[in-house]
Amino acid sequence: MDSLNALFSLGFATALTPANLLWALLGCTLGTAIGVLPGVGPAVTVALLLPVTQSVDPTGALIMLAGVYYGAMFGGSTTSILLNTPGEAGSIVSALEGNKMAKMGRAGPALSTAAIGSFVAGSIATVLLTLLAPVIAGFALQLGPVETFALMMLTFAAVSAVLGNSPLKGFIALLLGLSMGLIGIEGQSGQSRFTFGLLPLIDGIDIVVVAMGLFAVGETLYTATYENKIAGRIESLKGSFWMSKDDWKRSWKPWLRGTAIGFPFGTLPAGGTEMPTFLSYSAERKLADEKTRKQFGKGAIEGVAGPEAANNAAVTGTLVPLLTLGIPTSATAAIMLSAFQQYNIVPGPLLFDTNPELVWGLIASLYIGNVMLLVLNLPLVGLWVQFLKVPRPLLYGGIIVLATMGAYALRQSWFDLMLLYIIGVLGFLMRRFDFPVVPLVVGLIVGPMAEKHFRRAMSINEGDLTVFLTHPISLVILLVTAAILVVPPLMKRRQALLDSAR
Amino acid sequence: MIKRVTGEQLLAIGIILIGLVMAWQIGDIPEEAGYAGIGPRFFPSLVVAGLIVAGGALLMQRRHRNGPDTILSAGEDDTEQLEAEEAAVRGEANWNMFIIASGSLLAHMALIGLVGFTLAGTFLCFGICRALETRRPALDLVLSFLLALGLFHLFKTLGLNLPALITGVL
Numbered sequence: 041m042d043s044l045n046a047l048f049s050l051g052f053a054t055a056l057t058p059a060n061l062l063w064a065l066l067g068c069t070l071g072t073a074i075g076v077l078p079g080v081g082p083a084v085t086v087a088l089l090l091p092v093t094q095s096v097d098p099t100g101a102l103i104m105l106a107g108v109y110y111g112a113m114f115g116g117s118t119t120s121i122l123l124n125t126p127g128e129a130g131s132i133v134s135a136l137e138g139n140k141m142a143k144m145g146r147a148g149p150a151l152s153t154a155a156i157g158s159f160v161a162g163s164i165a166t167v168l169l170t171l172l173a174p175v176i177a178g179f180a181l182q183l184g185p186v187e188t189f190a191l192m193m194l195t196f197a198a199v200s201a202v203l204g205n206s207p208l209k210g211f212i213a214l215l216l217g218l219s220m221g222l223i224g225i226e227g228q229s230g231q232s233r234f235t236f237g238l239l240p241l242i243d244g245i246d247i248v249v250v251a252m253g254l255f256a257v258g259e260t261l262y263t264a265t266y267e268n269k270i271a272g273r274i275e276s277l278k279g280s281f282w283m284s285k286d287d288w289k290r291s292w293k294p295w296l297r298g299t300a301i302g303f304p305f306g307t308l309p310a311g312g313t314e315m316p317t318f319l320s321y322s323a324e325r326k327l328a329d330e331k332t333r334k335q336f337g338k339g340a341i342e343g344v345a346g347p348e349a350a351n352n353a354a355v356t357g358t359l360v361p362l363l364t365l366g367i368p369t370s371a372t373a374a375i376m377l378s379a380f381q382q383y384n385i386v387p388g389p390l391l392f393d394t395n396p397e398l399v400w401g402l403i404a405s406l407y408i409g410n411v412m413l414l415v416l417n418l419p420l421v422g423l424w425v426q427f428l429k430v431p432r433p434l435l436y437g438g439i440i441v442l443a444t445m446g447a448y449a450l451r452q453s454w455f456d457l458m459l460l461y462i463i464g465v466l467g468f469l470m471r472r473f474d475f476p477v478v479p480l481v482v483g484l485i486v487g488p489m490a491e492k493h494f495r496r497a498m499s500i501n502e503g504d505l506t507v508f509l510t511h512p513i514s515l516v517i518l519l520v521t522a523a524i525l526v527v528p529p530l531m532k533r534r535q536a537l538l539d540s541a542r
Numbered sequence: 543m544i545k546r547v548t549g550e551q552l553l554a555i556g557i558i559l560i561g562l563v564m565a566w567q568i569g570d571i572p573e574e575a576g577y578a579g580i581g582p583r584f585f586p587s588l589v590v591a592g593l594i595v596a597g598g599a600l601l602m603q604r605r606h607r608n609g610p611d612t613i614l615s616a617g618e619d620d621t622e623q624l625e626a627e628e629a630a631v632r633g634e635a636n637w638n639m640f641i642i643a644s645g646s647l648l649a650h651m652a653l654i655g656l657v658g659f660t661l662a663g664t665f666l667c668f669g670i671c672r673a674l675e676t677r678r679p680a681l682d683l684v685l686s687f688l689l690a691l692g693l694f695h696l697f698k699t700l701g702l703n704l705p706a707l708i709t710g711v712l
Contacts, residue, residue: 092700208599212557215592219564222586229582233571234564257647264639264673266632433674434682437667438689444650444666445659445693449702457651464647468640473550491585498580 043174046400054401055408060103063096064405067104068412071111076119076424078432079259080439082112083371083481087251088446090379098383099398103405105379106359109372110162110406113313113355114413117154117348118424122147122275130313130351133321137336137343139275144339148281153291153341154348155417156283161299161349162410165356168303170403173392176364180389185496186507188365190517192490195309195367197521200479201528202315209475216466217483220245227488228495240455245463247378249447250484251371253460254477256443258467260436265468274428277421290332291345294324298349305350306357309369313354320350356406363387363399367486371478374485548625554600561593643673658707663690 054060074085085108093101116131121138134154141150183191200210223234224244235241283291298320305316324346325336336343361367366388368374380387391399417424447460470477501507508514568590571583646669653662667686668679676682691712694704706712 095701208596208603211592212596212600215589215596216557216560218589219560219593222589226582229572231572231582233582233586234567236567260670260673261640261643264643264670265635265637268636268639268675431676431678433671433676434667434685436674437670437682437686440647440670441663441667441686441690441693444647444654445663445697445704448654448659449697449704452705454651454655457647457654461644461647461651465644469553473553494585495580503580 043170046174046396047170047404050396051400051404054099054397055103055404060100060401060405061408063100063104064107064409065412067107068111068409068416070104071108071113072115072413072416072424073111073427074108075112075115075117076427077430077435078119078123078428079263079436081255081372082109083251083375084255084439084443085112086372086375086379087248087255088442090248090375090382091446091449093379094382098380098385099401101383102376102379102398102402105376106402106405107409107412109355109376110352110409111413111416113352114155114158114417115424117158117344117351118151118417118421119428121150121154121344122277122425123428130317130347130354132314133317133347134344134351136321137340140337140339141341141344142275146339146341147275147277149283149287149341150339150344151277151421152281152283152418153287153345155414155421157291157295157298157345157349158352158417159410159414160295161302161351161353162356162413163407164296164299165303165306165353166403166406166410169356169360169406172307173360173364173399173403176360177389177392180365183365183389183513184511185493185500186511187513187517189490189493189497190508190514190521191309191365191367192486192493194517194521194524195369195482195486196479196490197524198309199369199482200476201525206474207525207529209473210479213470213475213477214479214483217480218487220250220480221484221487227492238455240451240453245459245484246447246450246456247375247481247485248450249456249459250463251375251481252443252447253463254467254470254480256439257460257464258471260440261464261468262471263432263436266472274425277425287341290341294320294342294346295349297323297327298346298351299353301346302350302353303357306354306369307360308357309361309367313351313370316350316354317347320346359406363391363402364389366391366489368482371481374481377485550603551601554597557597557600558594561590561597564590564593639673639675643670646670646673654705658712659704660687660690660694660712661707663693 055064070085070089071082074080074082086105089105089108093104096104113130117134117138120131120135121142124135124139138150138154141147196214200214201207202210219234221244223241225232225242232242298316301320301323302313302316305319306313321343324340324342325333328336328340328342332340332342358368358370358373361369362373362377366377366386368377377387385391385395385398444457444460447456448454450456467477469475470480497507498505508518564586568583568586571586573581573583646666649669650662650666653665656662664683664687667689668683671682671686672679694706694712697704698710
């Protein structure tokens, strides 16, 4: 029980200092606000805060960023239940049943089951993280550059082929991200690449500019072009706010099942929250008895409780590969990784030895953050509902001003504003033609790391490319990668053949 | 049969073009074979090859209800129906609004060094409000100005100096 020991002696000691508690509270509050606002996700927020946190000590900054990540997931459910416009991908499913419940005047219980479910799932998932992380980190210590490179290939394959509905588009997004990652000085040889003779490109394209461009500018351009006519309607909070005895009885099993589905998905390289939430939803529908199943689609509380729990468990799950392997599996995790890099901290197995206060402090702050979020989201939910009343034009105007400011503040140059606009147009096109954005962000951050590990592997093994297949762990990882790429299309073809035979 | 070039195919051509431009730029990276023959040109070459191949695949792709990503034989092509269905869901594009939003962003870029953060930010925020068809422009103009001014002073106290028209005030 070394990990419990470390958690209590190091973790809580770090997380419970007044300064760090304040950072956690700030992060959770900001995250909830951001989660509630439609159109702003945790990825933009974390990116926006990167320049601001540069002068804060790393532990406090990372505790705050984790709070934002977490809080956005809590807050997102409020928007999808009351407004039926999910702010985050992981809240799409909660909108299905949650908004129906709100229409029937049961917004209170829907919000409660979402918040309590998120709390339960988040806490259980954090316990799992506490127990698992040191074990995985210990295992990861044995991984050399060969295996790490193989793992990164697996991540690339998983984020592009599994997320979204078109693997080809996922790959194109990944390749665009990798291309952006190539721009600038290459670390090992010191040569500049793809700078087109432009001085500002030598440092590479900053993740802040990419995240703002894709998520804020791209989203605004898309909304302006396509979604002006769509008007949202806020459901009011009427009727009893608390869950009835029956609601509790119907909620606790979905919470636990959602956690069980969500956490493993989060830890996989194909992380993300869409899949586990959808799986949890369909599981709840299948497991429901005759009477309840009829309620699905009309406001079944199980359909909110399960997916919300799965969502939060998955978010915690993504911290496992991020902290133990240094591999991000979602856009927000990728941006958090660059926050670590900003402090010259390399997340990975060594982190538990080199910066134990930071890791354990961060994990301990998740327990505290969960409690804070429960308080912020249950009794204070009325406050957040006010946020939904900000008129959309002004909301987007504000987001854009903040985004341009974040990009401009990097080095006080109009060049970054130009890049921001160009990437914004790219984000618009990707949104318009249904390209997933996560592979691009992951490619941008992990691409340069993968190249470094590849070249390190080559220099150790004297340029022998077969090492990737002769090292057993690497071979297994690459086989899994191949399976991810090959199996789903084959299954689809088989299904199509079966359908046509019938 | 000549088919209309879809937006997606134009995009595919764009991706191939990016790949070709990058391929041409690889020649500018000094060839200095690093350790074990893997130099700074190796990874870019892989990415460029990937972009051109994937762009080509997107160009050739015909879509079908049951399989999004296959190059299907002619009879199984659902591309046009699918696109029409998606367009119906998406709604009509309003390019005027795209131009207003883009213009605001580009004008902000040009203006920020000249008139300072507050005024450029006010203009930008107001422009975006217009692009999103605000129903109360006058109020939004005032609020945009207050927002930009507030941010300017907030970040001034945080020690981040944004360009100003009148130093420290606006």
